[in-house]
Amino acid sequence: MSPLQTAEQLARRTRRACAAALRAATALGLSATRARVLHDAFSVVVQLEPEPVVARIPVVLTGSSDSDAQHSRQQRELDVAGWLADRGVPVVRPAAQVPRRPVRQDGFPITFWELADLAEDHQPYRGADLAYSAELHARLADYPGRLPFLAPFNLGLPELLDQLRPGGLLSAADLDRVWTEFHAMRAVLSTAEAFQAAFPSATVQPIQGDAPSHNVIHARNGILFSDFEDVCMGPVEWDIALLGRDATAQYDAAAVRRGLRATDPDVQQLMDSARRLQFVGCLPLIDELPMLAPGLAQAVQEWRNSPGWSDQTGSW
Structure with a gap:
């Protein structure tokens, strides 16, 4: 196995993911000027300010490392989440401003989502009934x-x-x-x-x-x-x-x-x-x-x- 990533290496990975998300967003016609990090673990999740759009960039892969397999996995996610959203199920929706498909930028697989209006007591991974x-x-x-x-x-x-x-x-x-x-x-x-x-x-x-x-x-x-x-x-x-x-x-x-x-x-x-x-x-x-x-x-x-x-x- 490889040596543990240092704090600086992790920060550099996050910066690279943010830059890739901004470039991908611009290519899709979004007026994004800043990637504000919302979450950083298995994926780097950023708001593409000032747009109400969130980019999710997987950086630690629990699935296949094959790029075609990654694309299929992300497309399934977008398809299912979009299908549920279209039927009124309360889900985080795929972003309406861009096509419902993943993109690849600078080696990162990226999907785009609607910005959720978080409750004040929201905590990542806090369970629900x-x-x-x-x-x-x-x-x-x-x-x-x-x-x-x-x-x-x-x-x-x-x-x-x-x-x-x-x-x-x-x-x-x-x-x-x-x-x-x-x-x-x-x-x-x-x-x-x-x-x-x-x-x-x-x-x-x-x-x-x-x-x-x-x-x-x-x-x-x-x-x-x-x-x-x-x-x-x-x-x-x-x-x-x-x-x-x-x-x-x-x-x-x-x-x-x-x-x-x-x-x-x-x-x-x-x-x-x-x-x-x-x-x-x-x-x-x-x-x-x-x-x-x-x-x-x-x-x-x-x-x-x-x-x-x-x-x-x-x-x-």
């Missing part, structure tokens, strides 16, 4: 476009796992377990058909793909769903993985009220295990985003203390 997730699933269920199956696991995770090496937070035995679990789970999660053969009573549908309860904007007029980068087909259990029994019960009550199925405990157990493995796979990203280190160290320890999924295969 699980009833919102059930409502989102109810609205997503009718999405007609084609989506990959469980994209974060099948399209993003393999490339990250290939970068893992023993040392630091992972021992050689840990790495062996990582691959044993991944291959065991991949046998069930590689396709919708394989999943439904293992869990015939569980349905799949379009899902947000990355904990929708924590990917919301607290706006002055209410909750707005955001960050559909990982939108895909899958069981709803993926979207509430690792949130715990109380959250699952809260989701189930809301889902049943909306005519959706309640979660399946066996599927939830598998999704929790797959999500833990995804966190382990993010270890190489610490080099690019050092702030991840404490949380991922805890995630690795929780994964290490959990039952190995290969030990649970008899329950399929």
Whole structure:
């Protein structure tokens, strides 16, 4: 793995992303003169002042590093968010001032969004009631476009796992377990058909793909769903993985009220295990985003203390 990025290197990356966003905005006809940073983590998010337009520039990639795959991923996000917005679902809308498609500028993949009117108490990643997730699933269920199956696991995770090496937070035995679990789970999660053969009573549908309860904007007029980068087909259990029994019960009550199925405990157990493995796979990203280190160290320890999924295969 590469050395940790220094504070100056991180700041330089942010400046480069801001400059790329301004150049892309100008090329699209926007009168942007300044990129004001709103958020800087996996993506640099900037308002293109004085326009009411936000650019999101991924700088730490949890998906494929292939530029065509990145384009497809961002296009899916714009398509789904736009489709939801056109039907009155409270989402962060794609910017109306530019075409609904990603652009690439100076090596950065960029998408453009409407500026949200944030509530005074908005905090990034602050969760929302699980009833919102059930409502989102109810609205997503009718999405007609084609989506990959469980994209974060099948399209993003393999490339990250290939970068893992023993040392630091992972021992050689840990790495062996990582691959044993991944291959065991991949046998069930590689396709919708394989999943439904293992869990015939569980349905799949379009899902947000990355904990929708924590990917919301607290706006002055209410909750707005955001960050559909990982939108895909899958069981709803993926979207509430690792949130715990109380959250699952809260989701189930809301889902049943909306005519959706309640979660399946066996599927939830598998999704929790797959999500833990995804966190382990993010270890190489610490080099690019050092702030991840404490949380991922805890995630690795929780994964290490959990039952190995290969030990649970008899329950399929």
